[in-house]
Amino acid sequence: MATTLVDAPKSAAARDSKLFQPDLVFFEPDALQYPLGRELYERYQKQGIPIQMTTSHNQVRGIPGETDVEKYRNAKRTLVVGVRKTLKFEQSKPSAEYAIPLATGCAAHCHYCYLNTNIGTKPYIRVYVNTDDIFRQAEAYIREREPEITRFEAACTSDPVSIEHITGNLRRAIEFMGEQPLGRLRFVTKFHHVDSLLDARHNRHTRFRFSMNADYVIKHFEPGTSSFEERLEAAGKVAKAGYPLGFILAPLYWFDGWEEGYTDLLERLRDQLVPEAMEDLTFELIQHRFTKVAKKLILQRYPKTKLEMNEEERKYKWGKYGRGKYVYPDPQAKALRDHLEKEIARLFPQARIEYFT
Numbered sequence: 001m002a003t004t005l006v007d008a009p010k011s012a013a014a015r016d017s018k019l020f021q022p023d024l025v026f027f028e029p030d031a032l033q034y035p036l037g038r039e040l041y042e043r044y045q046k047q048g049i050p051i052q053m054t055t056s057h058n059q060v061r062g063i064p065g066e067t068d069v070e071k072y073r074n075a076k077r078t079l080v081v082g083v084r085k086t087l088k089f090e091q092s093k094p095s096a097e098y099a100i101p102l103a104t105g106c107a108a109h110c111h112y113c114y115l116n117t118n119i120g121t122k123p124y125i126r127v128y129v130n131t132d133d134i135f136r137q138a139e140a141y142i143r144e145r146e147p148e149i150t151r152f153e154a155a156c157t158s159d160p161v162s163i164e165h166i167t168g169n170l171r172r173a174i175e176f177m178g179e180q181p182l183g184r185l186r187f188v189t190k191f192h193h194v195d196s197l198l199d200a201r202h203n204r205h206t207r208f209r210f211s212m213n214a215d216y217v218i219k220h221f222e223p224g225t226s227s228f229e230e231r232l233e234a235a236g237k238v239a240k241a242g243y244p245l246g247f248i249l250a251p252l253y254w255f256d257g258w259e260e261g262y263t264d265l266l267e268r269l270r271d272q273l274v275p276e277a278m279e280d281l282t283f284e285l286i287q288h289r290f291t292k293v294a295k296k297l298i299l300q301r302y303p304k305t306k307l308e309m310n311e312e313e314r315k316y317k318w319g320k321y322g323r324g325k326y327v328y329p330d331p332q333a334k335a336l337r338d339h340l341e342k343e344i345a346r347l348f349p350q351a352r353i354e355y356f357t
Protein backbone atom coordinates (compact mmCIF):
# COMPACT_ATOMS: atom_id res chain seq x y z
CA MET A 1 0.00 0.00 0.00
CA ALA A 2 1.16 3.50 -0.74
CA THR A 3 2.06 5.61 2.23
CA THR A 4 2.58 9.31 1.87
CA LEU A 5 4.77 11.66 3.81
CA VAL A 6 2.04 13.81 5.22
CA ASP A 7 4.01 15.96 7.64
CA ALA A 8 6.08 17.76 5.07
CA PRO A 9 4.73 21.07 3.75
CA LYS A 10 4.28 21.03 -0.01
CA SER A 11 4.50 23.87 -2.43
CA ALA A 12 1.40 24.59 -4.48
CA ALA A 13 2.97 22.95 -7.51
CA ALA A 14 3.87 19.78 -5.63
CA ARG A 15 0.46 19.25 -4.05
CA ASP A 16 -1.12 15.89 -4.66
CA SER A 17 -4.71 16.73 -5.51
CA LYS A 18 -5.27 13.94 -8.00
CA LEU A 19 -8.57 12.07 -7.92
CA PHE A 20 -8.62 9.65 -5.03
CA GLN A 21 -8.19 6.02 -6.04
CA PRO A 22 -8.45 3.49 -3.20
CA ASP A 23 -5.84 0.80 -2.59
CA LEU A 24 -8.38 -1.55 -1.04
CA VAL A 25 -12.19 -1.70 -1.14
CA PHE A 26 -14.59 -3.35 1.29
CA PHE A 27 -18.21 -4.09 0.48
CA GLU A 28 -21.11 -4.84 2.77
CA PRO A 29 -23.05 -7.74 1.20
CA ASP A 30 -26.27 -5.67 1.31
CA ALA A 31 -24.63 -2.94 -0.78
CA LEU A 32 -24.65 -5.35 -3.72
CA GLN A 33 -28.47 -5.27 -3.70
CA TYR A 34 -28.28 -1.70 -5.03
CA PRO A 35 -27.35 -0.68 -8.60
CA LEU A 36 -24.59 1.66 -7.38
CA GLY A 37 -23.14 -1.07 -5.14
CA ARG A 38 -23.01 -3.52 -8.04
CA GLU A 39 -21.54 -0.89 -10.38
CA LEU A 40 -18.74 -0.12 -7.94
CA TYR A 41 -18.04 -3.79 -7.34
CA GLU A 42 -17.67 -4.42 -11.08
CA ARG A 43 -15.59 -1.29 -11.54
CA TYR A 44 -13.03 -2.17 -8.89
CA GLN A 45 -12.95 -5.81 -9.93
CA LYS A 46 -12.13 -4.74 -13.51
CA GLN A 47 -9.46 -2.35 -12.26
CA GLY A 48 -7.85 -5.13 -10.23
CA ILE A 49 -8.14 -3.28 -6.93
CA PRO A 50 -8.27 -5.75 -4.01
CA ILE A 51 -11.83 -6.30 -2.74
CA GLN A 52 -12.94 -7.76 0.59
CA MET A 53 -16.34 -8.20 2.20
CA THR A 54 -17.26 -6.77 5.60
CA THR A 55 -20.36 -7.45 7.68
CA SER A 56 -20.72 -3.79 8.66
CA HIS A 57 -19.31 -0.50 7.43
CA ASN A 58 -19.00 0.49 11.08
CA GLN A 59 -16.61 -2.33 11.93
CA VAL A 60 -14.09 -2.87 9.21
CA ARG A 61 -11.27 -5.23 10.13
CA GLY A 62 -8.18 -6.17 8.19
CA ILE A 63 -6.74 -2.84 7.07
CA PRO A 64 -2.99 -3.59 6.89
CA GLY A 65 -0.27 -1.77 8.80
CA GLU A 66 2.35 -2.57 11.43
CA THR A 67 1.84 0.53 13.53
CA ASP A 68 -1.16 2.71 14.37
CA VAL A 69 0.17 5.44 12.08
CA GLU A 70 0.58 3.02 9.18
CA LYS A 71 -2.91 1.67 9.77
CA TYR A 72 -4.24 5.21 9.82
CA ARG A 73 -2.57 6.11 6.54
CA ASN A 74 -3.75 2.90 4.92
CA ALA A 75 -7.27 3.44 6.26
CA LYS A 76 -7.32 6.81 4.50
CA ARG A 77 -6.69 4.91 1.26
CA THR A 78 -9.43 2.36 1.94
CA LEU A 79 -12.95 2.66 0.58
CA VAL A 80 -15.93 0.99 2.24
CA VAL A 81 -19.16 0.68 0.26
CA GLY A 82 -22.16 0.24 2.50
CA VAL A 83 -25.83 0.85 3.21
CA ARG A 84 -26.68 3.76 5.49
CA LYS A 85 -28.98 2.31 8.13
CA THR A 86 -29.10 5.20 10.61
CA LEU A 87 -31.51 7.54 8.93
CA LYS A 88 -31.86 9.94 11.82
CA PHE A 89 -29.96 13.01 10.64
CA GLU A 90 -27.72 14.88 13.07
CA GLN A 91 -28.23 18.60 13.60
CA SER A 92 -25.73 20.86 11.88
CA LYS A 93 -25.77 24.27 13.52
CA PRO A 94 -24.98 27.00 12.64
CA SER A 95 -24.70 26.28 8.92
CA ALA A 96 -27.87 24.20 8.42
CA GLU A 97 -30.72 22.44 10.18
CA TYR A 98 -29.54 18.91 9.37
CA ALA A 99 -26.48 16.99 8.23
CA ILE A 100 -27.33 14.81 5.22
CA PRO A 101 -25.19 11.65 5.35
CA LEU A 102 -23.82 10.88 1.88
CA ALA A 103 -20.38 9.69 2.97
CA THR A 104 -18.06 9.53 5.98
CA GLY A 105 -14.31 10.10 5.89
CA CYS A 106 -11.82 11.81 3.58
CA ALA A 107 -8.54 10.85 1.93
CA ALA A 108 -6.84 14.20 2.55
CA HIS A 109 -4.59 14.88 5.53
CA CYS A 110 -5.48 18.25 7.03
CA HIS A 111 -3.80 18.18 10.41
CA TYR A 112 -6.56 20.09 12.18
CA CYS A 113 -9.43 18.10 10.59
CA TYR A 114 -12.58 17.82 12.69
CA LEU A 115 -12.84 14.18 11.64
CA ASN A 116 -10.08 13.47 14.17
CA THR A 117 -12.79 13.97 16.77
CA ASN A 118 -15.89 12.77 14.93
CA ILE A 119 -14.59 9.53 13.43
CA GLY A 120 -11.19 9.36 15.13
CA THR A 121 -10.97 5.58 15.29
CA LYS A 122 -12.52 4.85 11.90
CA PRO A 123 -10.69 6.99 9.37
CA TYR A 124 -11.55 4.85 6.33
CA ILE A 125 -13.84 6.33 3.68
CA ARG A 126 -17.43 5.12 3.72
CA VAL A 127 -19.81 5.78 0.86
CA TYR A 128 -23.49 4.86 0.93
CA VAL A 129 -25.39 3.33 -1.94
CA ASN A 130 -28.99 3.76 -0.68
CA THR A 131 -29.44 7.39 -1.61
CA ASP A 132 -33.19 6.93 -2.26
CA ASP A 133 -33.70 6.09 1.44
CA ILE A 134 -31.58 9.08 2.45
CA PHE A 135 -33.52 11.46 0.18
CA ARG A 136 -36.88 10.09 1.42
CA GLN A 137 -35.78 10.90 4.94
CA ALA A 138 -34.70 14.40 3.88
CA GLU A 139 -38.14 14.93 2.36
CA ALA A 140 -39.76 13.92 5.66
CA TYR A 141 -37.63 16.50 7.52
CA ILE A 142 -38.59 19.16 4.97
CA ARG A 143 -42.29 18.37 5.44
CA GLU A 144 -41.98 18.61 9.24
CA ARG A 145 -40.75 22.20 8.99
CA GLU A 146 -43.12 23.51 6.30
CA PRO A 147 -43.50 26.37 5.45
CA GLU A 148 -39.96 27.13 6.66
CA ILE A 149 -36.99 26.35 4.42
CA THR A 150 -34.89 23.39 5.61
CA ARG A 151 -31.16 23.39 4.91
CA PHE A 152 -29.03 20.27 4.70
CA GLU A 153 -25.25 20.27 5.09
CA ALA A 154 -23.53 17.52 3.06
CA ALA A 155 -19.98 18.06 4.34
CA CYS A 156 -20.31 17.34 8.06
CA THR A 157 -18.45 14.05 7.94
CA SER A 158 -16.59 14.16 4.65
CA ASP A 159 -15.42 16.29 1.74
CA PRO A 160 -18.10 15.20 -0.72
CA VAL A 161 -16.42 16.68 -3.83
CA SER A 162 -13.26 14.63 -3.20
CA ILE A 163 -15.18 11.36 -3.70
CA GLU A 164 -17.81 12.47 -6.18
CA HIS A 165 -16.04 10.66 -9.04
CA ILE A 166 -16.65 7.41 -7.16
CA THR A 167 -20.39 7.59 -6.44
CA GLY A 168 -22.00 10.58 -8.16
CA ASN A 169 -24.04 10.97 -4.95
CA LEU A 170 -23.47 14.69 -4.63
CA ARG A 171 -24.91 15.33 -8.07
CA ARG A 172 -27.91 13.18 -7.13
CA ALA A 173 -28.37 15.20 -3.94
CA ILE A 174 -28.05 18.51 -5.81
CA GLU A 175 -30.69 17.46 -8.34
CA PHE A 176 -32.97 16.05 -5.65
CA MET A 177 -32.80 19.33 -3.73
CA GLY A 178 -33.29 21.30 -6.95
CA GLU A 179 -36.79 19.83 -7.06
CA GLN A 180 -37.63 20.64 -3.43
CA PRO A 181 -39.34 24.03 -3.12
CA LEU A 182 -38.46 24.16 0.59
CA GLY A 183 -35.21 22.19 0.62
CA ARG A 184 -31.69 23.61 0.30
CA LEU A 185 -28.34 21.87 0.11
CA ARG A 186 -24.94 23.21 1.09
CA PHE A 187 -21.52 21.70 1.29
CA VAL A 188 -17.91 22.77 1.43
CA THR A 189 -14.83 21.46 -0.27
CA LYS A 190 -11.08 21.88 -0.53
CA PHE A 191 -11.02 20.18 -3.92
CA HIS A 192 -11.30 21.45 -7.47
CA HIS A 193 -12.88 18.39 -9.11
CA VAL A 194 -16.17 20.13 -9.87
CA ASP A 195 -16.66 19.53 -13.60
CA SER A 196 -19.21 16.71 -13.22
CA LEU A 197 -21.42 19.03 -11.12
CA LEU A 198 -21.50 22.05 -13.39
CA ASP A 199 -24.50 21.01 -15.48
CA ALA A 200 -26.48 19.47 -12.60
CA ARG A 201 -30.07 20.80 -12.36
CA HIS A 202 -29.46 22.70 -9.13
CA ASN A 203 -32.17 25.35 -9.51
CA ARG A 204 -30.02 27.56 -7.27
CA HIS A 205 -31.03 25.42 -4.28
CA THR A 206 -27.44 24.42 -3.53
CA ARG A 207 -24.85 26.73 -2.03
CA PHE A 208 -21.44 25.57 -3.22
CA ARG A 209 -18.74 26.64 -0.77
CA PHE A 210 -14.97 26.43 -0.91
CA SER A 211 -12.81 26.28 2.15
CA MET A 212 -10.06 28.87 1.81
CA ASN A 213 -7.24 29.93 4.06
CA ALA A 214 -4.12 32.02 4.35
CA ASP A 215 -1.09 30.60 2.51
CA TYR A 216 0.55 29.71 5.80
CA VAL A 217 -2.30 27.39 6.82
CA ILE A 218 -2.71 25.74 3.41
CA LYS A 219 1.04 25.17 3.15
CA HIS A 220 1.58 23.71 6.61
CA PHE A 221 -1.64 21.95 7.49
CA GLU A 222 -3.55 20.85 4.37
CA PRO A 223 -1.60 18.08 2.57
CA GLY A 224 -3.54 16.13 -0.04
CA THR A 225 -6.00 18.92 -0.91
CA SER A 226 -6.20 21.13 -4.01
CA SER A 227 -4.11 24.30 -4.07
CA PHE A 228 -5.56 27.77 -3.48
CA GLU A 229 -5.36 28.50 -7.21
CA GLU A 230 -7.15 25.27 -8.12
CA ARG A 231 -9.94 25.97 -5.63
CA LEU A 232 -10.32 29.53 -6.86
CA GLU A 233 -10.54 28.44 -10.48
CA ALA A 234 -13.17 25.85 -9.52
CA ALA A 235 -15.11 28.53 -7.60
CA GLY A 236 -15.21 30.61 -10.79
CA LYS A 237 -16.59 27.67 -12.78
CA VAL A 238 -19.23 26.98 -10.14
CA ALA A 239 -20.34 30.63 -10.06
CA LYS A 240 -20.56 30.68 -13.86
CA ALA A 241 -22.76 27.57 -13.65
CA GLY A 242 -25.22 29.64 -11.61
CA TYR A 243 -24.66 28.16 -8.16
CA PRO A 244 -24.81 30.53 -5.19
CA LEU A 245 -21.21 30.61 -3.96
CA GLY A 246 -19.69 30.80 -0.52
CA PHE A 247 -16.31 30.76 1.17
CA ILE A 248 -15.67 29.19 4.51
CA LEU A 249 -12.57 30.66 6.06
CA ALA A 250 -11.62 27.91 8.46
CA PRO A 251 -9.83 27.31 10.60
CA LEU A 252 -8.98 30.94 11.33
CA TYR A 253 -5.59 30.42 12.84
CA TRP A 254 -3.33 32.68 14.84
CA PHE A 255 0.19 32.69 13.35
CA ASP A 256 2.93 35.29 13.08
CA GLY A 257 1.69 37.72 10.46
CA TRP A 258 -1.92 36.45 10.49
CA GLU A 259 -3.40 39.88 9.78
CA GLU A 260 -1.38 40.35 6.58
CA GLY A 261 -1.92 36.68 5.73
CA TYR A 262 -5.70 36.94 5.85
CA THR A 263 -5.76 40.32 4.11
CA ASP A 264 -3.60 38.84 1.35
CA LEU A 265 -5.98 35.88 1.02
CA LEU A 266 -9.03 38.14 0.69
CA GLU A 267 -7.28 40.46 -1.75
CA ARG A 268 -6.30 37.56 -3.98
CA LEU A 269 -9.88 36.28 -3.83
CA ARG A 270 -11.28 39.67 -4.78
CA ASP A 271 -8.76 40.20 -7.61
CA GLN A 272 -9.18 36.81 -9.23
CA LEU A 273 -12.82 35.92 -8.70
CA VAL A 274 -15.15 36.07 -11.72
CA PRO A 275 -17.83 38.80 -11.56
CA GLU A 276 -20.66 36.20 -11.51
CA ALA A 277 -19.45 35.06 -8.11
CA MET A 278 -20.13 38.41 -6.50
CA GLU A 279 -23.90 38.35 -7.05
CA ASP A 280 -24.80 36.08 -4.14
CA LEU A 281 -21.69 35.50 -2.08
CA THR A 282 -21.44 34.41 1.54
CA PHE A 283 -18.62 34.00 4.04
CA GLU A 284 -18.55 31.76 7.11
CA LEU A 285 -15.83 32.30 9.68
CA ILE A 286 -14.71 29.52 11.98
CA GLN A 287 -11.84 29.93 14.41
CA HIS A 288 -9.48 27.03 15.07
CA ARG A 289 -10.60 24.64 17.77
CA PHE A 290 -9.50 21.24 19.02
CA THR A 291 -10.69 18.64 21.47
CA LYS A 292 -8.47 16.64 23.81
CA VAL A 293 -9.26 13.47 21.82
CA ALA A 294 -8.29 15.14 18.56
CA LYS A 295 -5.06 16.59 19.97
CA LYS A 296 -3.85 13.16 21.03
CA LEU A 297 -4.63 11.64 17.64
CA ILE A 298 -3.17 14.56 15.69
CA LEU A 299 0.14 14.36 17.56
CA GLN A 300 0.32 10.60 16.96
CA ARG A 301 -0.56 10.85 13.30
CA TYR A 302 1.35 14.01 12.36
CA PRO A 303 4.15 14.08 14.94
CA LYS A 304 6.01 16.91 13.22
CA THR A 305 3.00 19.17 12.90
CA LYS A 306 3.44 22.86 13.68
CA LEU A 307 -0.20 23.10 14.73
CA GLU A 308 -0.40 24.93 18.06
CA MET A 309 -2.66 23.11 20.53
CA ASN A 310 -1.65 24.41 23.91
CA GLU A 311 -4.63 24.15 26.28
CA GLU A 312 -3.17 26.82 28.59
CA GLU A 313 -3.33 29.38 25.83
CA ARG A 314 -6.94 28.59 24.95
CA LYS A 315 -10.43 29.00 26.31
CA TYR A 316 -12.45 25.89 27.11
CA LYS A 317 -15.90 25.84 25.58
CA TRP A 318 -18.31 23.24 26.90
CA GLY A 319 -19.94 21.06 24.26
CA LYS A 320 -22.52 18.33 23.74
CA TYR A 321 -21.77 14.77 24.91
CA GLY A 322 -18.80 15.94 26.99
CA ARG A 323 -17.02 17.01 23.77
CA GLY A 324 -15.79 20.33 25.04
CA LYS A 325 -13.33 22.12 22.81
CA TYR A 326 -10.51 24.60 23.09
CA VAL A 327 -10.99 27.83 21.17
CA TYR A 328 -9.06 31.12 21.29
CA PRO A 329 -9.52 33.30 24.38
CA ASP A 330 -12.02 36.12 23.84
CA PRO A 331 -9.52 38.90 23.00
CA GLN A 332 -7.84 36.79 20.31
CA ALA A 333 -11.16 35.53 18.92
CA LYS A 334 -12.42 39.11 18.80
CA ALA A 335 -9.27 40.30 17.03
CA LEU A 336 -9.66 37.59 14.39
CA ARG A 337 -13.32 38.34 13.95
CA ASP A 338 -12.90 42.12 13.77
CA HIS A 339 -10.09 41.90 11.26
CA LEU A 340 -11.88 39.45 8.98
CA GLU A 341 -15.18 41.32 9.14
CA LYS A 342 -13.49 44.62 8.40
CA GLU A 343 -11.57 43.25 5.42
CA ILE A 344 -14.56 41.39 3.98
CA ALA A 345 -16.64 44.60 4.23
CA ARG A 346 -13.85 46.53 2.48
CA LEU A 347 -13.21 44.03 -0.30
CA PHE A 348 -16.63 42.40 -0.75
CA PRO A 349 -19.14 45.07 0.28
CA GLN A 350 -22.04 43.13 -1.25
CA ALA A 351 -21.23 39.80 0.45
CA ARG A 352 -22.97 38.47 3.54
CA ILE A 353 -21.12 37.07 6.56
CA GLU A 354 -23.31 34.26 7.86
CA TYR A 355 -21.59 33.71 11.22
CA PHE A 356 -18.36 33.68 13.18
CA THR A 357 -17.89 30.80 15.57
Ligand code: SF4
Binding pocket: 105, 106, 107, 108, 109, 110, 112, 113, 114, 115, 157, 158, 159, 190, 225
Ligand atom coordinates in the same frame (compact mmCIF):
# COMPACT_ATOMS: atom_id res chain seq x y z
S1 SF4 B 1 -10.40 18.12 3.20
FE1 SF4 B 1 -11.82 18.50 4.92
S2 SF4 B 1 -12.57 16.47 5.51
FE2 SF4 B 1 -10.74 16.16 4.26
S3 SF4 B 1 -9.03 15.99 5.73
FE3 SF4 B 1 -9.18 18.16 5.08
S4 SF4 B 1 -10.51 19.13 6.62
FE4 SF4 B 1 -10.79 16.91 6.81
